[in-house]
Amino acid sequence: MAVLECGTRRLNLDRTQVMGILNVTPDSFSDGGSVYDDQALSVSRALQKAEQMVRDGASLIDIGGESTRPGATPVPVQEELDRVVPVVEAVARELDVVISVDTSAPEVMRASAEAGAHLLNDVRAFTRPGALEAAAATDLAICTMHMQGNSPIDMQNSPHYANVVEEVAAFLQHQIERCRQIGIKDNRILLDPGFGFGKTLEHNLQLLNRMQELHALKLPLLVGTSRKSMIGQALNRDVDERLYGSLATAVLAVTKGAKVMRVHDVAATVDAVRMTEAVMCESADRENN
Numbered sequence: 143m144a145v146l147e148c149g150t151r152r153l154n155l156d157r158t159q160v161m162g163i164l165n166v167t168p169d170s171f172s173d174g175g176s177v178y179d180d181q182a183l184s185v186s187r188a189l190q191k192a193e194q195m196v197r198d199g200a201s202l203i204d205i206g207g208e209s210t211r212p213g214a215t216p217v218p219v220q221e222e223l224d225r226v227v228p229v230v231e232a233v234a235r236e237l238d239v240v241i242s243v244d245t246s247a248p249e250v251m252r253a254s255a256e257a258g259a260h261l262l263n264d265v266r267a268f269t270r271p272g273a274l275e276a277a278a279a280t281d282l283a284i285c286t287m288h289m290q291g292n293s294p295i296d297m298q299n300s301p302h303y304a305n306v307v308e309e310v311a312a313f314l315q316h317q318i319e320r321c322r323q324i325g326i327k328d329n330r331i332l333l334d335p336g337f338g339f340g341k342t343l344e345h346n347l348q349l350l351n352r353m354q355e356l357h358a359l360k361l362p363l364l365v366g367t368s369r370k371s372m373i374g375q376a377l378n379r380d381v382d383e384r385l386y387g388s389l390a391t392a393v394l395a396v397t398k399g400a401k402v403m404r405v406h407d408v409a410a411t412v413d414a415v416r417m418t419e420a421v422m423c424e425s426a427d428r429e430n431n
């Protein structure tokens with residue numbers, strides 16, 4: 143059985159797992175402010191949303207205190223801590239689920255691990271000073287992701303690749319080597335091609351269409367396409383009309399070997415993923431019988 147070691151928890155990767163997105167930010171692009179009451183973060187509202195996603199079939203919850211949509215400005219660390227830590231503590235106390243924290247700040251990584259998180263998810267691939275050391279000091283799983291450009295502020299200015307799949311693969315291979323050098327074992331690592339992070343529509347479409355080529359890296363893939371602009375651009379849909387397109391990308395990602403899907407719409411995605419796997423397993427069952 144393929145397993146991701148997530149601190150005190152182990153995640154079965156023999157089947158694709160669905161990660162529910164829990165933005166605890168007032169300005170996230172697709173559901174900004176959904177857990178805010180007038181200006182204040184409501185921990186109870188955040189917990190209710192997490193409970194619903196677990197009921198819907200999420201086996202991971204990704205808690206993010208900084209919006210990383212294109213053009214977003216960084217959040218002060220203390221503000222991020224104030225948003226994330228109380229929600230991690232509440233979810234750890236109340237729910238049986240793998241808790242992921244979407245952060246680039248080493249202070250938030252350490253505090254989240256203390257508060258009960260199981261996975262550190264960094265869209266900046268643990269490149270901030272002290273971030274990889276902070277991750278290595280825990281026994282949490284990590285997700286390391288490709289982004290072209292230094293941050294969401296500038297990543298979409300002029301994305302450019304000679305060969306996007308090869309360049310993303312080379313970047314992720316380098317991240318694996320950084321992790322190994324600092325003592326983060328392979329069975330704690332998820333890799334993520336970073337859809338929408340310094341990529342044009344064509345880059346994103348090619349990356350999904352050729353994603354099976356990333357299996358050469360031999361570590362499990364996390365995919366985050368849910369409600370992203372690649373869907374809006376391909377279908378000419380606003381952010382609240384991208385469920386069907388998101389499901390199409392989830393099905394394709396699963397057929398190409400994604401092991402974790404990071405999504406807003408958990409129930410719909412769980413059914414799409416399970417149906418896809420039912421068909422895929424049929425062919426495997428038939429070949430084995």
Ligand SMILES: Nc1nc2[nH]c(SCC(=O)O)nc2c(=O)[nH]1
Pocket residue numbers: 163210211244263264265285287334336337364365366367368370404
């Ligand atoms: N690992 C990982 N973490 C993420 N955090 C965001 S924030 C922007 C959004 O949800 O559209 N995207 C991703 C992603 O694609 N992969």
